[in-house]
Amino acid sequence: MHRSILFFAALLIAAPAAAAPVEEVIAAERAFAADSQSESLKTTFTRFAAEDGIALRPFAILGAHEFIASWPDADSAGSLQWEPAFAGAALSGDLGFTTGPYETADGGHGTYLTVWQRQADGEWRWLIDHGAPGSRTPAAFDAPEVALLGPSANPANTEADGMLELMAADTHVDSSLAHGWAAIAEMLSDDARVMGMEADTAIGRTAAAGALAARPEPVAAHYEGGGVSAAGDLGWTYGYADWREGEETRRAAYLRIWQRQGDGWRIVVDNFAPFPPR
Structure with missing residues (x-):
């Protein structure tokens, strides 16, 4: 034996x-x-x-x-x-x-x-x-x-629970963007990546503040969809954001990667990609 x-x-x-x-x-x-x-x-x-x-x-x-x-x-x-x-x-x-x-x-x-x-x-x-x-x-x-990205130490109980939480978090961010980009800054993880508006990719909360300042505001954003892992620890959301530029309405698509961390869902990557003017 x-x-x-x-x-x-x-x-x-x-x-x-x-x-x-x-x-x-x-x-x-x-x-x-x-x-x-x-x-x-x-x-x-x-x-x-x-x-x-x-x-x-x-x-x-x-x-x-x-x-x-x-x-x-x-x-x-x-x-x-x-x-x-x-x-x-x-x-x-x-x-x-x-x-x-x-x-x-x-x-x-x-x-x-x-x-x-x-x-x-x-x-x-x-x-x-x-x-x-x-x-x-x-x-x-x-x-x-x-x-x-380090592993999550706080996954959701189920995939369904995680998706409900994530939808609520993303929708909250979108509704808050009418008052500026502070809502995004508050939800970033410590090592988050922020990209878009032809600015260099910003890494971390401090650098992200500058990248977010280059974005138009206010914007009217709305969630369109996304998904969550079976473990309820990683998710993604996407949607659109509209704003006025002079007499023209502009539109961008957003894509966010989220991780459920110790204090809830946090954005680890945020991409804001404007479409060309019509």
Whole structure:
């Protein structure tokens, strides 16, 4: 019996450790980016999109596959490159995100934000792929390590409970934006990322104050949807924000990544991406 115990213990020690969910999410993002260098963006984005993925357009929320189908079939391999700089995953291993810099072949740049979900077959597919054109993220493409979101120490009791709490938190923020961006600042985690309005990606509460000050106000924002992990510790929300610019009404889409921390839901990434003027 003693020898059997030692034998099985040796097998466990020798067995390779399973990759942590966040490592799988990072690997999926990197595979997504790598494939785009050898095939068209249309082909790559289609293959990595979840069947229930979405695309935020100015006046409609489209299915991701429907939106990608409208792209031209032209060879666009290598026209866009990106790299994760910050990532996180749920304790349940079913939901994750990455964000980092992107560059286009014609010199454009910005910061992307992608939400990933593990599918029934175990593969990771993106639910929404968003970005902030013109903003820079403080990480080079050859950055040796990706910064990681620490695990939640206070997940919700159930996924359903977490979703109800998250909807309430996001709706509260949206309703408060009519009085300024302080509502966002109050809900940020200590190491939050704030991007948008062609400003550099701000990391942390202090830097975020400057990024938020560059945004228009007041805005009328409204929640459209989102989701929560099975563990009730990680979630995402999206919606629209409208404001007046002279005689014109402008619109932006927002995407927020949330984590349930010791004092409740906190924003860990906030992206505010204005659409071009009509």
